[in-house]
Amino acid sequence: MAYDRRMSASSADRLILPDGVRLASLLTSVGPNGRTLGLYDTAWAAHDEPLVYTHVFTILPGRAKGWGRHEHHDDRYALLSGSIEIALCDMRMGSATRGARTIIPVHDGDRQLVVIPRGVWHATRNVGSAEAIVVDFPTHPYGHEAPDKYVLPLDTDELPMRLGPEWRGG
Amino acid sequence: MTGTRNPQTVTASGDRVAPLPEGVVVRPVRTHVDSRGSVMEAYDPRWGISAADMVYAYAYTILPGRAKGWGIHREHDDRYVLLRGRLEIVFYDAREEAATFGLEARLTASEFERAVIVIPAGVWHATRNIGENEVIVLNLPTAPYDHEHPDKYTLPLDSDEIPVRLGSDWVGY
Numbered sequence: 610m611a612y613d614r615r616m617s618a619s620s621a622d623r624l625i626l627p628d629g630v631r632l633a634s635l636l637t638s639v640g641p642n643g644r645t646l647g648l649y650d651t652a653w654a655a656h657d658e659p660l661v662y663t664h665v666f667t668i669l670p671g672r673a674k675g676w677g678r679h680e681h682h683d684d685r686y687a688l689l690s691g692s693i694e695i696a697l698c699d700m701r702m703g704s705a706t707r708g709a710r711t712i713i714p715v716h717d718g719d720r721q722l723v724v725i726p727r728g729v730w731h732a733t734r735n736v737g738s739a740e741a742i743v744v745d746f747p748t749h750p751y752g753h754e755a756p757d758k759y760v761l762p763l764d765t766d767e768l769p770m771r772l773g774p775e776w777r778g779g
Numbered sequence: 780m781t782g783t784r785n786p787q788t789v790t791a792s793g794d795r796v797a798p799l800p801e802g803v804v805v806r807p808v809r810t811h812v813d814s815r816g817s818v819m820e821a822y823d824p825r826w827g828i829s830a831a832d833m834v835y836a837y838a839y840t841i842l843p844g845r846a847k848g849w850g851i852h853r854e855h856d857d858r859y860v861l862l863r864g865r866l867e868i869v870f871y872d873a874r875e876e877a878a879t880f881g882l883e884a885r886l887t888a889s890e891f892e893r894a895v896i897v898i899p900a901g902v903w904h905a906t907r908n909i910g911e912n913e914v915i916v917l918n919l920p921t922a923p924y925d926h927e928h929p930d931k932y933t934l935p936l937d938s939d940e941i942p943v944r945l946g947s948d949w950v951g952y
Contacts, residue, residue: 641952642847643840643913650923651834658835661824665862665917674815689838689862690915740816742862744836744917750823751947779814 675732
């Protein structure tokens, strides 16, 4: 059965964020020559680990990336441009919210920083009409020889969360 | 009429010949593209191009045909990574103690050759969108923004106090 967030708005799992997931609003100011878009400030209380590395990923309209999971580092996604949905599924042993699954919409009219804790499965889909740009500030630098990344296909049966056919990868 | 012979501008490997202000670093970054989108390692302290920690991040945009500047910082360095568009950057080195004191330099940033550009404290800089779309630049300054006392000093783009004439194409409001 396809996971449908409209149907699930009344279901409990829609309301439970995996333990450790945090959201923080990002400020945008508009001037006559352009805009200024806040992304990350270590003075915020959003997360207590330092900035050590950053990468920027983009997703084309109608495409998705995932599922992915990290064992040792948290992701900190700052949406810069576009409209995305982030699907989260908590399968961490011992997690107070084990089994929680949700989809968080983020768009550039209300930009958010989204903290995705280590261990939580996540997938990201561009729901807009332009390429989406996300700046990620993971809590560890990338390990090129042995990336801290475990993946499953978007249509996997191994997670208790079914993404609909609109979640298309490459 | 033979015209004016071009001087050398790049080496055979494509590296810029013209000097940049001391401490300005241009470190190329790679963009990996696939059918879903792209990913780019934007900044990694292990590259060793800037000693200061990462503490703050924001992005700025410039509309087509518009410019921002002149600006200078006394305390912190900027670390720019162009994400979208085409940007012209002009520097004027106002550090009397620098070997390149008084140097004017121009640099273009674009999606063709993405790079981290380190701009040290004490170097005036102005930026102009020379493309057709909004420019987006990620900046990882070496100090967080101080809202009460911003470490930013500005002069108008046509200021006489900086001996660089930007020209009438540089329009900002």
